[in-house]
Amino acid sequence: MRRKQLWIVIAALIFINCLTIAFFLSKMNEVTGSGFNEEVVATVGKSNISRQEWLNELESRYGKDVLKDMIDQKVIKEMAAKYKIKVSNEDVEREYRILQTTYSSPSENKKTTEKKWKEHIRNSLLQEEILTRDVKVSEKEMQAYYEANKELFNIPAAYHLSHIIVKSSEEAEKAMKELSQGSSFSALAMERSIEEFSANEGGDIGYLMEGEERYPSEYLQAAKKLKEGTWSDPIKVELGFAIVKLEGKMKGEKYSFKDVKQQIRREIALEQMKTSASTTTFWEEAKVDWFYGNKDAN
Incomplete structure (x- = not known):
């Protein structure tokens, strides 16, 4: 299969x-x-x-x-x-x-x-x-x-996510402020995110499911609490600080x-x-x- x-x-x-x-x-x-x-x-x-x-x-x-x-x-x-x-x-x-x-x-x-x-x-x-x-x-x-x-044949729920990763908490707070003022998440990701691959796609990282190890488990934990189109508070990750946005969800x-x-x-x-x-x-x-x-x- x-x-x-x-x-x-x-x-x-x-x-x-x-x-x-x-x-x-x-x-x-x-x-x-x-x-x-x-x-x-x-x-x-x-x-x-x-x-x-x-x-x-x-x-x-x-x-x-x-x-x-x-x-x-x-x-x-x-x-x-x-x-x-x-x-x-x-x-x-x-x-x-x-x-x-x-x-x-x-x-x-x-x-x-x-x-x-x-x-x-x-x-x-x-x-x-x-x-x-x-x-x-x-x-x-x-x-x-x-x-x-x-x-x-038991497919878990999948969360379509985007993220912005910056080096410091100060930069993360600045990004959060700009987002709250109406800045585009994808545009900000392309401009600020230090994770180059996803930055080129406006921060889009595709779908994540339980058990995946491509991204920190905190991503899914945050996604489960978000409404579609909203983003999380800064999350401490290996590269710095990440802001995660829920683009959409597919039920299990x-x-x-x-x-x-x-x-x-x-x-x-x-x-x-x-x-x-x-x-x-x-x-x-x-x-x-x-x-x-x-x-x-x-």
């Missing part, structure tokens, strides 16, 4: 990166003419780098992976339609809820990000259903798996066997399969013909 969640995170990140790269590559097909090809995108001394040179390099480095990913997504949809396979919105929402607390990308547009996550999760679940459609898993096996792994969920039965079936079935779980298994059936040749599909 945890392995699967990690795989989804990694795959989703790759997917989003591929979409970004594909956007740049698509420009070659959208615009024609030497003016576009020779447009300068960078200068180094007396040398130039043209847009066409840049796009050619992108295609050379990432073109094959982007194209393969695009083909895989279409193959999944084709096979799902052929075998009349669907996944429920409840399954997608559950995986997305878990994913939200595992990976946070505050710098991206939230609605766009959510749409991309859910699209990829649905495709991933469809892929698993297609690959395991002929694998038989008994009710007894699934029930035993659930009983042995109940803690994996305890999933029943019925809720996760299909998920468990997929997990057991994938473990039982002797071949690797890959969409390229269906390329021939889907009649894929691509620029790089089917012998290079893997």
